[in-house]
Amino acid sequence: MATEIFQDLVELKNDTVFVKDKQGIRNLMDTAIYDAVFEADEEKKRAKLIFIKEVAKACGGVPSSIQGLYEEMGRQYPGFTVPAINIRGLTYDVARAIFRKALQMNVGALIFEIARSEIGYTKQRPLEYATVVLAAAVREGFEGPVFVQGDHFQLVRRYFLDNPGAETDYIKGLIAEAVEAEFY
Template sequence: MTHPIDSLVHAAVFGDGAAKANARKQIHLQARKSGAVASSIYSLYMAIARSEVRAFTTPAFNIRALTYDSCRALFRAAMRHDVGAFIFEIARSEIGYTEQRPSEYAACVLAAALREGFRGPVFIQGDHFQASAKKWATAEGRAAEMKALESLIDEAIAAEFFNIDIDTSTLVDLSFPTRDEQQRANYEGTAHLTKYIRARQPKGITVSVGGEIGEVGKYNTQPDEVRAYVNGLIRLLQGQVGISKISVQTGT
């Protein structure tokens, strides 16, 4: 006999119109009621920064296929080994080529938590919400790309992605002579989207926003690049809550 949660997931992924939307809504409501709550990891990161919690690595899993089944396996393993924080994430590019919109992805993750009896915060993250350098080259392209990123953020927050990594590192231009000039488009893009998120995050929730400096696979990030990026963000955010982490290229 098919388990009720399995049936809900099938409707949430393969259903039509109202049936799909209703299944996703029911999954979110049931998960919240059972204690598997879509959450922001911001408070944990801040506690680590204040040395209130011993620093540790928070693993993040990009689930591109068989999302419900893969997440069930992850929850089982986490409960078996008494694992702490871990993240389920999907990048902008992955959303595109796997055809998993945020609402579908979040529903599958939360349904997996329900099915396995997981209780606790569930961290769902938008990974590499990345700007296209090619599109950014013209004013028209820049406006369209920013609008696309804003729309994706709206969609993600509505699906209870309370962790979002902004990746405008693609806009870094090393042809400029100073680090500030090289990082300017990067920190300006991050600042704009951070403000956009803060204006739309649900009341009582501080979305964990990540930034990025070095593109994966390129040269290792230098300390003065980090300083230029952070100083630029601080100037533009003007006291608003900023980012909670920075991804750098370390050669690993």
């Protein structure tokens, strides 16, 4: 279990994670995330992902909304842009490379997105995607806001025409799942 791999590196008090050894966590993150992502038991997988996400947050990878940054930059720096990146495979490894390069180039704002269609064909649900991105941030030593969001969470016309209620319920469920995973 993910709690066991970080046993001597974190302390749990009242369901809050406190970091005792950030470098030790970084060193074990590859193993922890691999174990969580490839866990066959869905309940255990969910528990591992949630715990790793909490560890990542305690290490300084903060799930955040980009709204405030956009508002401020729009007032102060017209034309300011932020790259939005959709990772469809090898998410942990690709996100690590992105954070590593962002640190080298002193880039602070990056958006990691996943579309409804990508969630389907990559089999990366919001909790897994958010956790893997945050774990990659921690592994590379990135601290600060991490922007993870849904991309094209919209009704699909043909599904809506076939069954409006089911399609609407699906989108509402996907949005709720994404918000619970700390997409903003």
